[in-house]
Amino acid sequence: MHNLSFDIAHMLAGGLVLVSFMQLYQDRLYALLNTFALHALVLALSVAWQAYIQNAPHLYVTAAIALVFKAIVIPVVLHRIIVRLGIHRAIEKVVGVGPAMLLGIGLVALSMVVMLRVTAEADPLAREDLAFALSVVLLGLLMMVTRRNAVSQVVGFMSLENGLVLAATGAKGMPLVVEFSIAFSILIAFIVIGIFLFRIRERFDSVDMQVLDRFRGERQ
Amino acid sequence: MIGPDDAVAALLWIPIVTAAVLAALPGYRLTARLNVLATLASFLFALSLFFVRPQPGAYLLIDDLNNVFIVLTTFVGFTTSVFSASYINHELEIGRLTPTHLRFYHAMYQVLMFAMNLALIANNIGLMWVAIELATLTTVMMVGIYRTHEALEAAWKYFILGSVGIALALFGTILVYMAARPVIGEGLDAMVWTILVAHAADFDPALLNVAFVFLLLGYGTKIGLAPLHAWLPDAHAEGPTPISAVLSGLLLNVALYALLRFKMLLAVNPLALAPGPLMVTLGLISLVFAALMLYRRRDIKRLFAYSSIEHMGIITFAFGMGGPLANFAGLLHMTMHSLTKSAIFYAVGHIAQVKGTQKIVDMGGLTVTNPVLGWGLVLGVVAIAGLPPLGIFMSEFLIVSSTFARQPLLAVPLVIGLLVGLGALFMRLNSIAFGEPRGERAPAQASFVPMFAHLALVLAAGIYLPPQLVVWLQNVARTLG
Numbered sequence: 001m002h003n004l005s006f007d008i009a010h011m012l013a014g015g016l017v018l019v020s021f022m023q024l025y026q027d028r029l030y031a032l033l034n035t036f037a038l039h040a041l042v043l044a045l046s047v048a049w050q051a052y053i054q055n056a057p058h059l060y061v062t063a064a065i066a067l068v069f070k071a072i073v074i075p076v077v078l079h080r081i082i083v084r085l086g087i088h089r090a091i092e093k094v095v096g097v098g099p100a101m102l103l104g105i106g107l108v109a110l111s112m113v114v115m116l117r118v119t120a121e122a123d124p125l126a127r128e129d130l131a132f133a134l135s136v137v138l139l140g141l142l143m144m145v146t147r148r149n150a151v152s153q154v155v156g157f158m159s160l161e162n163g164l165v166l167a168a169t170g171a172k173g174m175p176l177v178v179e180f181s182i183a184f185s186i187l188i189a190f191i192v193i194g195i196f197l198f199r200i201r202e203r204f205d206s207v208d209m210q211v212l213d214r215f216r217g218e219r220q
Numbered sequence: 221m222i223g224p225d226d227a228v229a230a231l232l233w234i235p236i237v238t239a240a241v242l243a244a245l246p247g248y249r250l251t252a253r254l255n256v257l258a259t260l261a262s263f264l265f266a267l268s269l270f271f272v273r274p275q276p277g278a279y280l281l282i283d284d285l286n287n288v289f290i291v292l293t294t295f296v297g298f299t300t301s302v303f304s305a306s307y308i309n310h311e312l313e314i315g316r317l318t319p320t321h322l323r324f325y326h327a328m329y330q331v332l333m334f335a336m337n338l339a340l341i342a343n344n345i346g347l348m349w350v351a352i353e354l355a356t357l358t359t360v361m362m363v364g365i366y367r368t369h370e371a372l373e374a375a376w377k378y379f380i381l382g383s384v385g386i387a388l389a390l391f392g393t394i395l396v397y398m399a400a401r402p403v404i405g406e407g408l409d410a411m412v413w414t415i416l417v418a419h420a421a422d423f424d425p426a427l428l429n430v431a432f433v434f435l436l437l438g439y440g441t442k443i444g445l446a447p448l449h450a451w452l453p454d455a456h457a458e459g460p461t462p463i464s465a466v467l468s469g470l471l472l473n474v475a476l477y478a479l480l481r482f483k484m485l486l487a488v489n490p491l492a493l494a495p496g497p498l499m500v501t502l503g504l505i506s507l508v509f510a511a512l513m514l515y516r517r518r519d520i521k522r523l524f525a526y527s528s529i530e531h532m533g534i535i536t537f538a539f540g541m542g543g544p545l546a547n548f549a550g551l552l553h554m555t556m557h558s559l560t561k562s563a564i565f566y567a568v569g570h571i572a573q574v575k576g577t578q579k580i581v582d583m584g585g586l587t588v589t590n591p592v593l594g595w596g597l598v599l600g601v602v603a604i605a606g607l608p609p610l611g612i613f614m615s616e617f618l619i620v621s622s623t624f625a626r627q628p629l630l631a632v633p634l635v636i637g638l639l640v641g642l643g644a645l646f647m648r649l650n651s652i653a654f655g656e657p658r659g660e661r662a663p664a665q666a667s668f669v670p671m672f673a674h675l676a677l678v679l680a681a682g683i684y685l686p687p688q689l690v691v692w693l694q695n696v697a698r699t700l701g
Contacts, residue, residue, distance in 0.1 A: 141384060
């Protein structure tokens with residue numbers, strides 16, 4: 001079924017992977033949040049396109065949630081938080097840009113090899129969608145481990161969740177329960193994170209996880 | 221007379237309504253009692269499921285397997301709420317908790333009970349996932365409730381690692397749906413566990429395999445299997461002790477239960493990979509790793525947190541071995557571990573309050589200064605280390621002997637791990653319970669009933685298991701494959 005609708009779905013899912021790569025090398029929090037907004041926007045487009053070609057109107061809800069919450073509300077709120085915390089300047093990285101990109105390429109290759117092999121019998125659209133989704137999930141994970149800053153770890157987590165939404169919408173006819181729960185849990189997660197950020201600020205005057213790490217482990 | 225559906229509804233409605241009420245009510249006395257009453261009511265409704273049970277629906281299911289889990293969860297939930305009442309009273313007196321936080325704590329306790337009940341009752345794998353995520357989020361908030369450096373860091377670590385685990389589990393759940401869709405068709409049915417298990421033989425085995433790997437890593441993080449366990453000791457050590465008891469005794473079990481459900485799907489499909497070896501490997505790694513780590517612990521709650529990793533490793537190992545005997549032993553061990561470990565945490569909670577610290581160095585001679593508490597801890601550690609005649613000895617004996625009969629080579633690391641763990645626990649116990657008294661000597665204002673009730677059950681189970689219970693567990697063990 002190599003037709004236009006397939007190509008567009010393919011392009012949007014691939015675009016999501018590309019934006020995930022863009023997130024990997026953003027070393028300023030503002031830029032990172034903007035890239036995340038772009039990530040969510042591409043996700044919203046991709047989900048909306050899936051809703052259209054699958055004739056599944058409930059997916060438009062998921063797309064709208066991605067657009068409103070993830071592309072607009074969350075970046076705006078996080079912008080405010082980082083300004084209030086005074087950490088809107090550069091962020092540090094544990095791994096440099098080059099190694100991070102190479103690792104990312106390796107992870108994408110891995111997910112292609114794994115998913116395309118095991119889904120040989122599934123329909124091609126769902127198959128490629130799943131492979132892209134796993135790539136986005138793994139890149140989100142990579143971002144979480146290569147960052148020290150609490151805010152960028154949260155962004156990594158949210159882009160990971162975007163990958164899950166892509167997978168869930170690509171799986172044709174997946175019940176609404178799940179999509180809704182994903183959106184809902186992100187919302188909850190965000191509230192939790194918000195509370196944490198404020199508490200961290202209150203107690204440490206920093207959201208650098210390395211500062212927190214000093215308190216780790218057994219105290220003698 | 222209550223109908224079967226009412227009992228299930230009650231298990232979900234009681235905690236959620238109580239949570240709302242507790243969030244609104246001020247004061248300590250009333251709310252702590254209400255908390256106890258609500259968990260007691262949940263426990264009684266859970267017991268009623270042994271006698272009448274509803275038909276499985278698209279969302280909810282009660283069968284022999286989860287009935288055991290539900291009764292255990294609500295029972296430990298009830299006894300922990302009794303312990304929590306006296307523990308929290310002390311925390312309020314010394315000002316570690318403010319009244320606002322107390323309200324929040326009680327409400328979250330009930331939300332956690334709701335989430336665990338829902339995860340156990342859910343017949344829909346998506347709903348089960350949502351419930352486990354909810355349980356994770358509530359425990360994250362509880363772990364961070366003291367708002368110290370350490371508590372916040374522990375909560376953050378738990379949140380990040382737990383979310384990653386939960387995300388991987390969701391990916392696995394989606395893959396299971398993808399595997400089911402060509403066979404069952406689109407829509408809700410392809411996520412209903414009872415329908416999945418009926419058709420699992422026709423699923424695409426490759427997809428199912430990948431799904432299981434994700435589920436194992438995802439829920440394995442929540443079970444606390446090494447090397448995915450990093451959140452567990454911190455979360456146990458820094459949160460309020462009742463939460464440590466519930467985490468160790470119940471939440472780890474709930475994650476294990478989710479994994480078992482998916483293992484049953486794979487067991488039905490002859491072409492899918494055998495999940496056993498993966499679980500056996502992770503279980504053994506956790507056991508040996510945790511047993512070694514026990515030696516270097518200086519914090520009493522961390523010590524028992526590592527002991528939980530050790531025991532979850534043993535249980536995962538037993539279920540990985542599979543077969544009626546090992547599964548039976550695994551179920552028994554899980555029950556005994558929940559009861560014993562929560563009893564130990566009840567003792568530890570009061571000990572830490574008496575001594576005003578969690579450092580083992582500052583504790584000593586407990587059997588002299590606080591005889592009831594000290595001997596309670598001794599009994600608990602004897603039980604958890606697996607000495608006869610207590611219940612854990614029996615389940616460990618069954619696991620070891622069935623392993624020797626089938627895979628003698630695997631029994632070697634298993635026995636070594638058990639012995640190393642035993643040595644470490646007794647070394648620490650010796651310095652805490654006996655010898656020269658160290659640290660504060662205030663008398664404990666404690667409720668000892670929950671602790672000794674658990675230990676009495678463990679002792680009774682070690683000496684005599686009622687035949688009905690044995691038959692029941694054997695039936696469950698057979699369904700696990």
